[in-house]
Amino acid sequence: MKVLLALLILGVFQSSLAEKIRYDNHTLYRFVPKTQELLDTLIEIEASAYPGYNFFSPIRGQNVSVNLLVAPDHLDEFKILLKQNNVQGELVVPDIQKLIDNEGFRPDSLAGSFDWRSLSDTYPDHVTIVDGGQSYEGRDILGVKISYSPNNHRHTVFIEVNIHAREWITSAVATFIINELLGNEDPEIRHLAENYDWYIFPVFNPDGFAYSHTTNRLWRKTRQPYSILCYGADPNRNWPYQWMQGGASNNPCSDVYAGPSPLSEPSTQSMFSFINSLGFQIEAYLSLHSFSQMLLLPYGHTTDHLDNYEEMKIIGEQAMYDLSKRYGTQYVVGNIPEILYISTGGSMDWVKHEYEVSIAFVYELRDTGEYGFLLPAEQIIPTGLETMDSIVSIFKSYEILHPRGN
Ligand SMILES: *[C@@H]1O[C@H](CO)[C@@H](O)[C@H](O)[C@H]1NC(C)=O
Ligand SMILES: *[C@@H]1O[C@H](CO)[C@@H](O)[C@H](O)[C@H]1NC(C)=O
Ligand SMILES: [Zn+2]
Numbered sequence: 286m287k288v289l290l291a292l293l294i295l296g297v298f299q300s301s302l303a304e305k306i307r308y309d310n311h312t313l314y315r316f317v318p319k320t321q322e323l324l325d326t327l328i329e330i331e332a333s334a335y336p337g338y339n340f341f342s343p344i345r346g347q348n349v350s351v352n353l354l355v356a357p358d359h360l361d362e363f364k365i366l367l368k369q370n371n372v373q374g375e376l377v378v379p380d381i382q383k384l385i386d387n388e389g390f391r392p393d394s395l396a397g398s399f400d401w402r403s404l405s406d407t408y409p410d411h412v413t414i415v416d417g418g419q420s421y422e423g424r425d426i427l428g429v430k431i432s433y434s435p436n437n438h439r440h441t442v443f444i445e446v447n448i449h450a451r452e453w454i455t456s457a458v459a460t461f462i463i464n465e466l467l468g469n470e471d472p473e474i475r476h477l478a479e480n481y482d483w484y485i486f487p488v489f490n491p492d493g494f495a496y497s498h499t500t501n502r503l504w505r506k507t508r509q510p511y512s513i514l515c516y517g518a519d520p521n522r523n524w525p526y527q528w529m530q531g532g533a534s535n536n537p538c539s540d541v542y543a544g545p546s547p548l549s550e551p552s553t554q555s556m557f558s559f560i561n562s563l564g565f566q567i568e569a570y571l572s573l574h575s576f577s578q579m580l581l582l583p584y585g586h587t588t589d590h591l592d593n594y595e596e597m598k599i600i601g602e603q604a605m606y607d608l609s610k611r612y613g614t615q616y617v618v619g620n621i622p623e624i625l626y627i628s629t630g631g632s633m634d635w636v637k638h639e640y641e642v643s644i645a646f647v648y649e650l651r652d653t654g655e656y657g658f659l660l661p662a663e664q665i666i667p668t669g670l671e672t673m674d675s676i677v678s679i680f681k682s683y684e685i686l687h688p689r690g691n
Pocket of ligand 2: 319347348
């Protein structure tokens with residue numbers, strides 16, 4: 286098991302001969318699209334995968350700021366676009382490659398933050414490594430199952446992590462959560478660990494994750510080829526509920542390409558089957574993304590407050606208040622189109638709808654754009670600590686509203 290645990294984290298960092306894509310002199314800008322015209326242009330750039338631009342934040346609407354990475358050879362064009370629309374751009378990061386170089390978020394620092402060997406030596410009775418199936422490139426999608434009682438299966442918590450490759454902080458936080466559930470003696474954390482079955486998959490999209498290490502730090506999608514130039518679908522637009530009903534693209538070059546059909550991505554298909562094997566046992570589904578500091582509720586296709594939205598909103602707001610107590614980190618809570626944008630074919634929506642999961646949240650972890658996907662390593666532990674506070678809070682509120690029978 287020691288070996289498996291090491292593989293889980295290290296196996297995806299296989300070296301590759303491919304050249305690393307560099308982002309020298311790529312500049313990160315923040316600006317507010319005040320006109321519908323500019324907003325439409327941005328949406329077109331995003332959907333058509335027009336080269337030279339990389340969206341660091343979603344396009345959320347008129348008057349909501351956008352973080353956009355601009356390639357040096359498109360900088361003049363970008364400045365003209367802003368000027369035409371009478372918009373002032375704020376230069377956030379003059380050279381993103383420098384942030385990538387200084388991230389300090391290396392494979393060894395990720396694995397080295399936690400002593401996997403002592404964990405597996407200390408808790409052999411409670412940890413099982415589970416295989417969720419394979420990715421397109423044949424990597425195993427491994428998860429950690431933590432179980433203290435055979436009676437807990439009706440209270441299963443599933444944590445999906447790093448479905449978007451470049452969101453590295455999520456895997457680090459998942460590692461932190463595993464460590465807490467196994468090692469923290471705090472009574473509230475012991476209660477959580479020992480009264481639920483936990484399935485935590487730190488890398489849902491292992492091909493994309495590997496590629497983000499070997500070749501392109503800002504890669505988001507899977508790695509299945511769709512044309513000579515364009516690889517991968519967005520695995521969080523690829524699930525069979527409300528598929529391609531908005532906020533997804535049918536262009537294989539787009540970062541939000543939904544795939545040619547639901548479950549077209551082998552990693553999505555694998556995890557779909559695995560989740561089906563747990564089915565109605567799943568009481569809570571948490572999905573970790575970054576960044577924006579948001580807690581998102583189902584669903585992505587409508588602003589309607591469906592299912593147990595009202596209760597989840599209350600639980601979510603309490604949880605984000607509890608999260609803020611440690612360092613003051615502020616989150617926004619609401620359903621996906623309410624605070625972000627229409628987005629369909631996401632995993633959480635499918636699980637929520639298919640298995641009537643009580644608790645379903647997507648976390649968009651730190652930060653709000655200063656470092657974005659390139660959060661420095663020294664923020665791993667603080668992000669882990671505050672996120673754990675919020676998870677404790679979610680289940681505390683939930684158990685008050687739904688007392689456990691056993
Ligand atoms: C980045 O810009 C600086 C200043 O214009 C220039 O000297 C340097 O060569 C550029 N770097 C690359 C890799 O293009
Ligand atoms: C955006 O702000 C401008 C002025 O700053 C205002 O005229 C416009 O109505 C706003 N649009 C929306 C959708 O809020
Ligand atoms: Zn994401």
